[in-house]
Amino acid sequence: MIVSVFLIFVILLQPGKGDAMAAFAGGGGSSNTVFGGRGSVTFLSKVTAICAIIFMITSLTQAFWSSHSDSVLRARRNIAAQDAAKKSAPAQPTLPAGETAPAPPPSDKK
Numbered sequence: 001m002i003v004s005v006f007l008i009f010v011i012l013l014q015p016g017k018g019d020a021m022a023a024f025a026g027g028g029g030s031s032n033t034v035f036g037g038r039g040s041v042t043f044l045s046k047v048t049a050i051c052a053i054i055f056m057i058t059s060l061t062q063a064f065w066s067s068h069s070d071s072v073l074r075a076r077r078n079i080a081a082q083d084a085a086k087k088s089a090p091a092q093p094t095l096p097a098g099e100t101a102p103a104p105p106p107s108d109k110k
Helices: 002-013 019-025 030-035 039-067 070-088
Strands: none
């Protein structure tokens, strides 16, 4: 979460496309004094790229860990066991809707 919040923060710090026009109006020129004429764009773009790479690596790592956790593996084994039980159980004939099974033959015991 820290990486994602930092990534959002760095992206919001980057100047927009119309920032050069805003420098003439009195706003947006402060980044030039801190980083130099073109320095803010290259510095912030490098920081953004590094943050994006770190974010992707941590996201892929967490996805891998969660897919190989004990609870997921146990759930997969349970599903496989249920499927195997269904396949090995004797098949019960199904009747069309509205029909009943025939009555068992009468026994000769009295």
